[in-house]
Amino acid sequence: MTQPVNPADIHNTILAQQKAEDRKKLAINTVFIAILLVAPFVLYPVFLMKILCFALFAVAFNLLFGFTGLLSFGHAAFLATGGYTTGYLLSQHSGLTTELGILAGTLVATVLGLAFALLSIRRQGIYFAMVTLALSQLVFFFYVQSPFTGGEDGMHGIPRGELFGLISLEDNHNMYYFVLAVFIACYVLVQRVVSSPFGQVLRAIKQNEPRAVSLGYNVDRHKVLAFVISAALAGLAGSLKSVVFQLASLNDAHWHMSGEVILMTLVGGMGTLLGPVVGATFVVNVEYQLSQGPLRDWVDPILGGIFVLTVLAFRNGIVGEIQKFVRRNLG
Amino acid sequence: MTEAYVLETRNLVKEFKGFVAVNDVNLKIRQGDIHALIGPNGAGKTTVFNLLTKFLIPTRGQILYKGEDITALKSATIARRGVVRSFQISAVFPHMTALENIRVALQSFEGNSYRFWQSGRRLNRLNERAMELLDAVGLTEFANTTTVELAYGRKRALELATTLAMEPDVLLLDEPTQGMGTEDVERVVALVRKAAEGRTVLMVEHNLSVVSKLCDRITVLAQGAVLTEGDYATVSADPRVREVYMGTESSGERGAAPSVPEAAS
Ligand SMILES: Nc1ncnc2c1ncn2[C@@H]1O[C@H](COP(=O)(O)OP(=O)(O)OP(=O)(O)O)[C@@H](O)[C@H]1O
Numbered sequence: 001m002t003q004p005v006n007p008a009d010i011h012n013t014i015l016a017q018q019k020a021e022d023r024k025k026l027a028i029n030t031v032f033i034a035i036l037l038v039a040p041f042v043l044y045p046v047f048l049m050k051i052l053c054f055a056l057f058a059v060a061f062n063l064l065f066g067f068t069g070l071l072s073f074g075h076a077a078f079l080a081t082g083g084y085t086t087g088y089l090l091s092q093h094s095g096l097t098t099e100l101g102i103l104a105g106t107l108v109a110t111v112l113g114l115a116f117a118l119l120s121i122r123r124q125g126i127y128f129a130m131v132t133l134a135l136s137q138l139v140f141f142f143y144v145q146s147p148f149t150g151g152e153d154g155m156h157g158i159p160r161g162e163l164f165g166l167i168s169l170e171d172n173h174n175m176y177y178f179v180l181a182v183f184i185a186c187y188v189l190v191q192r193v194v195s196s197p198f199g200q201v202l203r204a205i206k207q208n209e210p211r212a213v214s215l216g217y218n219v220d221r222h223k224v225l226a227f228v229i230s231a232a233l234a235g236l237a238g239s240l241k242s243v244v245f246q247l248a249s250l251n252d253a254h255w256h257m258s259g260e261v262i263l264m265t266l267v268g269g270m271g272t273l274l275g276p277v278v279g280a281t282f283v284v285n286v287e288y289q290l291s292q293g294p295l296r297d298w299v300d301p302i303l304g305g306i307f308v309l310t311v312l313a314f315r316n317g318i319v320g321e322i323q324k325f326v327r328r329n330l331g
Numbered sequence: 332m333t334e335a336y337v338l339e340t341r342n343l344v345k346e347f348k349g350f351v352a353v354n355d356v357n358l359k360i361r362q363g364d365i366h367a368l369i370g371p372n373g374a375g376k377t378t379v380f381n382l383l384t385k386f387l388i389p390t391r392g393q394i395l396y397k398g399e400d401i402t403a404l405k406s407a408t409i410a411r412r413g414v415v416r417s418f419q420i421s422a423v424f425p426h427m428t429a430l431e432n433i434r435v436a437l438q439s440f441e442g443n444s445y446r447f448w449q450s451g452r453r454l455n456r457l458n459e460r461a462m463e464l465l466d467a468v469g470l471t472e473f474a475n476t477t478t479v480e481l482a483y484g485r486k487r488a489l490e491l492a493t494t495l496a497m498e499p500d501v502l503l504l505d506e507p508t509q510g511m512g513t514e515d516v517e518r519v520v521a522l523v524r525k526a527a528e529g530r531t532v533l534m535v536e537h538n539l540s541v542v543s544k545l546c547d548r549i550t551v552l553a554q555g556a557v558l559t560e561g562d563y564a565t566v567s568a569d570p571r572v573r574e575v576y577m578g579t580e581s582s583g584e585r586g587a588a589p590s591v592p593e594a595a596s
């Protein structure tokens with residue numbers, strides 16, 4: 001450690017480390033994609049799609065929460081908006097191909113995200129969370145009142161239709177691989193965003209916002225962009241979900257859903273890419289298992305308990321704790 | 332000619348709910364000077380910094396930079412124009428390496444800060460310059476060290492290097508030696524002196540021996556207002572300066588009690 005220090009050597013070490021990280025990232029991505037490709041032959045595809053939709057929702061949320069340091073308590077609004085828009089369009093216009101319906105849902109959620117961001121971004125901490133919650137409640141009441149959503153009954157019988165007008169999505173395997181393709185594309189996109197020049201600025205903002213301002217960054221605008229990307233992907237998750245289940249319901253717009261995505265992210269590990277995916281898988285499974293057994297009326301309290309336990313004892317979440325363990329014992 | 336002053340305030344006032352933290356301050360900072368802003372705790376020094384960099388909005392008054400009124404500009408814009416501040420409490424990005432800390436500053440002028448689709452590896456082209464800046468403050472061997480793990484003095488050195496990466500014309504340093512041992516203080520004095528070559532420095536500093544060594548000019552603030560101004564000999568001989576220093580420091584009071592003239596309703 002006390003050898004004379006040579007800037008070039010240190011720089012080379014850093015570059016080598018970057019290469020190793022890139023290789024590791026690629027290896028992990030490949031393994032997970034391989035698992036997801038064969039999964040529908042082992043597990044029920046609809047259940048897997050449910051996991052993927054929630055995983056995408058959580059990944060989107062975590063871009064804002066884990067990587068920008070903004071706790072939105074209103075992300076249900078984007079999930080629901082994606083779902084209702086896509087559901088409505090596909091139900092009303094039989095000529096519309098599925099991917100266009102999904103695209104439209106995503107776009108509407110993106111615009112809504114921009115509106116939310118412009119109204120909330122200047123608030124700090126808990127006030128930001130409160131503004132996003134209040135706005136999402138407005139959206140919720142709008143959907144409760146609007147006839148097109150079917151109110152308490154929900155919007156049923158959304159046709160899955162055909163992808164590009166060619167491939168029938170009525171078939172669960174076809175549907176699964178479409179959802180998987182979208183999921184992978186989004187996951188890789190978020191991975192890119194987080195490490196991009198923009199992502200570096202988000203890191204800086206999260207770690208020390210006044211310092212980022214003093215270094216000449218328009219922090220609010222960077223936050224708005226992060227918010228909009230996050231809302232777009234959350235909307236896309238909702239659009240996909242409505243096609244998969246052929247249903248869009250008020251559950252998706254309810255503040256419970258905004259809470260659930262926080263839970264998924266925290267349980268899996270905020271600020272890690274894989275965390276929200278693992279967290280969503282975990283929560284969806286726990287909910288499913290409990291709903292099948294004698295504890296079916298206890299789902300919410302048990303999830304609440306898991307939430308408390310995570311916050312108190314496993315601050316880094318499942319993925320975070322594993323990373324810490326690996327670093328301590330193998331690094 | 333106002334041009335002789337690189338930074339100037341005119342009748343600058345900041346009120347917090349009726350409490351006047353900065354009271355009618357007229358600062359004139361000459362190009363190339365190391366200018367100290369001193370005064371007892373709660374005098375309003377940090378508030379002046381916050382006003383100059385628009386972290387706070389002035390209640391009244393004007394701020395001029397190179398003769399131009401910048402009172403309406405945003406913090407980020409002021410930083411890009413060349414007035415860059417540091418903070419009283421060490422301001423680093425704790426979970427980035429030292430190299431990455433510097434790169435955040437260098438990236439500010441790259442124009443790619445919204446490019447979410449580009450590879451972050453593009454920022455590697457900033458590494459060379461970042462290594463030079465680290466070298467200048469003696470942190471080369473810590474380039475790849477996460478900042479939380481650095482000792483306090485090194486964090487402050489990193490902060491200074493990050494500020495310098497912005498190539499500021501005017502450097503605002505808020506107590507750069509606060510909480511340091513004598514050895515670190517010496518190092519900071521040397522660094523500030525080097526950094527001041529070709530630039531203007533305005534620094535808040537409690538350590539008067541540092542002020543006497545470094546500063547060309549001193550402004551003394553007390554209870555938000557300018558008490559006196561001059562070179563070290565003039566200021567230190569002023570009995571009023573001694574008085575405010577002794578008076579407030581020993582009683583531990585933070586400035587005057589807010590006088591809120593609110594009518595009972
Ligand atoms: N945001 C704020 N709201 C209300 N009062 C404030 C605010 N910021 C500063 N003050 C008050 O203004 C006065 C000046 O504070 P300031 O931090 O500028 O003092 P300072 O000269 O930097 O002191 P120190 O030497 O302790 O750093 C203090 O009485 C402080 O309590």
Ligand SMILES: [Mg+2]
Pocket residue numbers: 376377378419
């Ligand atoms: Mg201060």
